[in-house]
Amino acid sequence: MNKNDAVNGVLESVVSLDIDGVAGQVSAALKAGADPRIILNSGLSAGMRVVGERFQSGEYFLTELLLAEEVMKAGLVPLEPLLTRTDMHGKGAVVLATVKGDIHDLGKNLVGMMLRASGFEVIDLGSDVAPQRIVDAVRANSAKVVGLSMLLTPMVVSLRSAVEEITGAGLRQQVKIIIGGACTTPGLAEELGCDGHGEDAMAAVNLCEKYI
Amino acid sequence: MNSHERTTIALNLGAPDRVPVFSCTEEQNQIYEILGNKGGALPLKLIREGVTGALFKLTSPLINRIGWMTSETEKFMSKKLEADIALGYDCSWLMYSAIFNLKGNRQSTDIWGKLYDLVADPDGNVDTPMYREGLLTTPELWDAWPHPDPDKFFKIIYRVFADLQKRYGDKIYLMGSLFSGLWESASQSMGLTAFSVILRRNPDFVRRMVKYYEEIYMATIHATAEAGMPAFIYSDDMGHKSGPQMPPRILEEFFGPSLRRICQEAHKRGIKIIIHSCGNVNLLLDLFADWGFDGVHSLEPTAGIDLAAVKQRLGKRMCIFGNMDISHILSEGTREEVESAVKTMLKAAALDGGFIMAMTNSHNAVKVENTRWMIEDTHRYGVYPIRLA
Numbered sequence: 001m002n003k004n005d006a007v008n009g010v011l012e013s014v015v016s017l018d019i020d021g022v023a024g025q026v027s028a029a030l031k032a033g034a035d036p037r038i039i040l041n042s043g044l045s046a047g048m049r050v051v052g053e054r055f056q057s058g059e060y061f062l063t064e065l066l067l068a069e070e071v072m073k074a075g076l077v078p079l080e081p082l083l084t085r086t087d088m089h090g091k092g093a094v095v096l097a098t099v100k101g102d103i104h105d106l107g108k109n110l111v112g113m114m115l116r117a118s119g120f121e122v123i124d125l126g127s128d129v130a131p132q133r134i135v136d137a138v139r140a141n142s143a144k145v146v147g148l149s150m151l152l153t154p155m156v157v158s159l160r161s162a163v164e165e166i167t168g169a170g171l172r173q174q175v176k177i178i179i180g181g182a183c184t185t186p187g188l189a190e191e192l193g194c195d196g197h198g199e200d201a202m203a204a205v206n207l208c209e210k211y212i
Numbered sequence: 213m214n215s216h217e218r219t220t221i222a223l224n225l226g227a228p229d230r231v232p233v234f235s236c237t238e239e240q241n242q243i244y245e246i247l248g249n250k251g252g253a254l255p256l257k258l259i260r261e262g263v264t265g266a267l268f269k270l271t272s273p274l275i276n277r278i279g280w281m282t283s284e285t286e287k288f289m290s291k292k293l294e295a296d297i298a299l300g301y302d303c304s305w306l307m308y309s310a311i312f313n314l315k316g317n318r319q320s321t322d323i324w325g326k327l328y329d330l331v332a333d334p335d336g337n338v339d340t341p342m343y344r345e346g347l348l349t350t351p352e353l354w355d356a357w358p359h360p361d362p363d364k365f366f367k368i369i370y371r372v373f374a375d376l377q378k379r380y381g382d383k384i385y386l387m388g389s390l391f392s393g394l395w396e397s398a399s400q401s402m403g404l405t406a407f408s409v410i411l412r413r414n415p416d417f418v419r420r421m422v423k424y425y426e427e428i429y430m431a432t433i434h435a436t437a438e439a440g441m442p443a444f445i446y447s448d449d450m451g452h453k454s455g456p457q458m459p460p461r462i463l464e465e466f467f468g469p470s471l472r473r474i475c476q477e478a479h480k481r482g483i484k485i486i487i488h489s490c491g492n493v494n495l496l497l498d499l500f501a502d503w504g505f506d507g508v509h510s511l512e513p514t515a516g517i518d519l520a521a522v523k524q525r526l527g528k529r530m531c532i533f534g535n536m537d538i539s540h541i542l543s544e545g546t547r548e549e550v551e552s553a554v555k556t557m558l559k560a561a562a563l564d565g566g567f568i569m570a571m572t573n574s575h576n577a578v579k580v581e582n583t584r585w586m587i588e589d590t591h592r593y594g595v596y597p598i599r600l601a
Contacts, residue, residue, distance in 0.1 A: 019412060058495075062457040063399075063408040070409050103331055103342045107453060152539045152577050182453055182514045183539040200454050 006032040007043045010075060014047025015054075017067050022075040036082040041119070044075045048117035056202040062110075065201075069113050089121035092212040093141040097134050098127035098149045098181075099158035107181055108149040110201040118205050120212075131158075131165030138166065138175050144212045147204060148194075149181040156188070163192050176211040180204055215302040216442070219385040219568070223443065223484050223506055223531045227565030231558065231594030232302035232385075233587050234509070234533055234570035236488075237578070238292065238309070240337045245580050246295040253337035254284065256330060259317050272314035281320070285310035286372055293380045299580075300587050303385035303568065305445050305488070306376060308369055308432070311391055312341060321347065324392070325357045325401035333576035340574075346403035351410065351417045354402065359424065366431035373439035381440060387486065388436035393448025394425040394467050395457075404457070411462070418466055426470035430477055437481035444478055444485045445509065446471075451491020453515050460495050468503060475504030486533065490573060492516045501529040509533035512572045520560035523567070532561050534570040536586060543577040550582055554589035559600050569594065 001009075006029035013022035022044075029039045051068040054060040060068075080088075096112050098105050105127040112122045123141050125133055138146060146166065150159055163177060176195040179188065180203075189197040195211065198204030213221075213229040221228035237243065240253040259268045268275065275281070289306065296304040312320045312328070320328045320341050325348040328341030348354040373388050380386065392400070398421045399407040411418050429446070436444045450456055450463065478485035486507035487500050492515040500508050508526065511517045511534045519535040526532065536542060541553045554569070561567045569590045571578065593600060 017412065019409060058455055061455060061459045062452055063404065063411065063462070064459070066405045067408040067412060070405060101334075103329070152543060152575065 001028060001032050003029070003032045003034040003038075007034050007039055010039055010043030011047040011050070014044055014068060014071050014075065015050045017051075017064060017071055019067065019071045019074055022071050023077055026075045026078050030078065030082075036079055037087050039079060040076075040083060040087060044072050044079075045117055045119060048072055048114070052114050052117075052202040052205065056200055065110065065113075069117065072117055089116075089119060091119040091121075091208075092145075093121045093123060093143040094145045094147060094208055094212075095123045095125065095134060095137045095141065095143045096147045096149070097125040097129035097137075097162070099155055099162055100128060100130050101158050102150045102152070102155045103127045104151040104181075105149070107201070108147070111147055111149075111180065111198070111204040114201040114205045115208060118209070120208060129162075131162040134162055135165050135169045135171065138171055139169075143175055145176045145178060145208050147198070147208075148177065148179050150179075150184065151182045156192075159188075160192055163194060167193075176207075178204060178207045178211075215383075216385050219303045220442070222566060222568050223486075225528070225531060225566035227596045230596060231562050231590050231598075232568045233300070233590050234568045235296040235299070235301040235304045236509070236570060236574050237296065237583070238307065238340060238574040239333060239576045239578070240288070240339070241333045241335045241576055242578060242580050242583070243288075243291050243295040244337075246298050247291065250335070252291070253335065255336050256332040256338045257336060259314075259330060259338065265317050268314065268317040272316055276313040281312050281314060282310040285312070289372070289376060290379070293376060293384065293386075297380065297383050299584065300591075301384060303387060303443075305389055306373070306386050306441075307389040307391050307445075307447065308372060309340075309391040310372070319344070322391075323360050324397045325354070325359075339576055343400060346399075346401045346406060348401045349403055349406040351414060354417075354421065357401075360428065362427040362431040365428055366435045369432050369435035370438055373435055373441055377440045385443070386441045387443040387445045387484075388432070388439070388441045389445040389447050389488075390429070390432045391447065393446055394422055394429065394470055395448045395450050395463070397425045398422055399457070411466075415466070422466055422470050426474065429470075429474050433474060433478050433481060433483070433485075437478075437483050442483055444483055445488050446474065446485055446505070447488045449488075449490040450496055451489060451493040451515060453492060455492050456495050457491070460499060463496065464499060468499070471503040479504065486531070490515070497522060497526055501526055505530060507531035507533055507568070509570060510572050511535040513537050514539045519557055523561040527561070527564075527566055531566050531568060533568045534572050535561070536569065536571040538571050538573055538575050538578050542571055542582045542586065543575070543579060545582055547585055550585040551589050554586060555593055555600055558590070558594055558598055562594060563598050565596070 178196040180198040186197040218228040333339040487505040488509040
C-alpha cells in the first residue's frame with residue numbers, strides 16, 4: 001500500500017465511523033511511511049471535516065458526530081506519541097463559554113469537539129460563566145476567538161455583558177467574538193458588535209478558520 | 213362545554229367550543245407566584261450552603277432512604293395542578309418526576325442512572341435538575357444498576373396518579389406522564405457518546421435496554437388507565453436544534469417496535485397518548501404518527517418547526533399541541549407580541565380543530581403575566597368558528 005492510499009484509508013475509517021478499525025489503518029499508514037502530521041491532517045482531521053459537513057447537510061446525525069469523535073480518539077492512540085502539541089493544536093486557542101445564567105451546553109460542546117478535531121486548542125469554560133472568567137481565559141491563553149453560547153433571549157443581557165467586559169478589558173483588537181445557540185441570529189451578532197454567528201458546529205469551525 | 217369535553221374533542225381532531233389550552237409548567241417560581249405563596253418554594257441555598265447545606269451533604273443517603281425528595285416532589289405535583297387550575301388551563305401535563313435522589317448537596321441522580329447538577333431558578337429556588345452525564349457507561353454498569361421493578365413501579369405511579377385524579381380530575385383534564393422516555397433513558401443513562409459507541413458495537417444490548425424501558429412504560433400506562441386518567445404524555449426529547457439526535461432509520465429499528473406496542477396498549481386501555489419531543493423533529497413527525505401517537509407536542513419554532521407546515525402534513529392524523537415560543541414571547545414579549553403570536557398560531561393550526569394551545573416547554577424564564585395573556589388571548593380569539601382576518 002502506498003502512503004497516499006494508506007492516509008485515504010484513515011480518512012475513510014473516520015467517515016465510515018469504523019471505531020474498531022481506525023487504529024489499524026493509522027498503523028498501516030505509519031508502516032507505509034506516511035508522516036504522522038499528514039496522517040493527522042489529511043486522514044483523521046480531514047475525515048472529521050467530512051463527517052462535520054455531512055452533519056451540517058443532514059446526512060449524518062448527532063450520534064454519528066459523537067461516534068466520529070471517538071473514532072478520531074481511537075485513531076490518535078498510535079499517532080499521539082509521534083506528534084507534538086503544536087502538531088495537534090497548532091491553529092490557535094479558542095475560548096468557549098455558555099453565558100452567565102445559562103446552563104445549557106450541548107451545542108457549545110459540539111463546537112468544542114469539532115474545533116479540537118480541526119486542530120484548534122479549545123479552552124472550554126463550561127456553562128453559567130461570569131464575564132470576568134472569559135476575559136481572564138482570553139488573556140491567559142492569548143486566544144484569538146471567543147465563542148459564546150446561549151439558549152434563550154433573556155440571556156442576551158448576559159451576552160451583552162460578556163462582550164462589554166471583553167471590550168472594556170481592551171481585548172477587542174486581539175479577539176474575535178462569535179455567538180451561537182437556539183435563539184441567536186446573525187442580526188443579534190451585529191447588534192451586539194460581535195464578529196459572527198454560527199448556525200451549527202461546522203459553521204463555528206469555519207468562522208474560526210476565517211479569523212485565525 | 214367543560215375542559216374535559218373541550219380537550220377530548222380537540223384530541224379527536226374536532227373543533228370544540230374554543231381552543232383548549234395545555235399546561236406544561238413545572239417551575240417553582242411560576243407555580244408559587246400563581247398560588248400567591250412565593251415563600252412556598254424551596255431555596256437551593258438551603259440544600260447547598262451553611263449549616264443546612266452541611267447537613268444535607270452529610271446525610272444525603274439517609275435523606276434518600278426516608279424518601280424526602282420523593283415526598284417533596286409528590287407534594288409539588290399537587291401544587292402544580294392547583295396552579296394550573298387557578299390559571300384557567302383546560303388540560304395539564306402531569307409528569308411523575310419523583311425519581312431523584314440526592315448525591316451529596318450539589319448533585320442528584322435519578323432512578324435510571326443519570327447524574328444531574330442541582331440548579332437554581334432566577335429566584336434562587338430549586339429548579340428541575342440539569343442533566344450532566346450518564347453513570348452507566350458500559351453494559352456491565354447498566355446491568356449492575358438497581359433498575360426499578362416494573363410491577364413495583366406500577367404501584368407507585370398508580371398510588372400517586374389515582375390520588376391526583378380523584379382530587380383534581382374533575383377540574384382539569386389530566387395527562388399522566390413519566391420522566392423520561394425510552395430514547396432519553398437509554399441514551400442519557402449511558403451518556404450520548406457512550407451510547408453512540410455501544411449502538412455500533414453491541415446493538416443487542418441496546419435492544420435489551422429498550423425492552424426494559426418498554427416494560428416500565430407499559431406499567432406506567434396501566435397505572436394511568438387504572439387511575440382513571442384519560443390521556444398520557446410520552447416525553448422523549450429526540451431532537452436538537454438542527455435535527456434528530458439519531459438517524460430516523462435507527463430510531464425506527466431500535467425504538468419503533470416498542471413505541472408501537474406502547475401506543476397500542478394505551479389505546480387498548482382507552483387512553484389517548486401524545487408524544488412530547490423537543491428540538492427539530494421535522495424528520496420524525498411522520499414516524500410519530502406511524503407509531504400511533506394521537507398528538508404531538510412542543511414543535512419549537514426556535515428549532516425550525518413551522519406550525520402551519522406541521523398542521524398541513526399531520527393535521528388529519530394527529531392533534532397538534534404547542535409551538536408557543538418561550539425563548540422570547542413568553543419570557544420577555546410584550547402584550548402585543550403575545551397577542552400577535554396567539555393569533556398567528558390559531559390561523560396556522562386551529563381553524564378546523566385538532567389544535568391545543570401550549571407553550572413549547574417549561575422554563576423558569578417564562579413570565580406568569582405572559583402566560584396569562586396567552587390563555588386570555590386563546591379564550592378571546594380561539595372561539596369556534598374562528599374568525600381571524
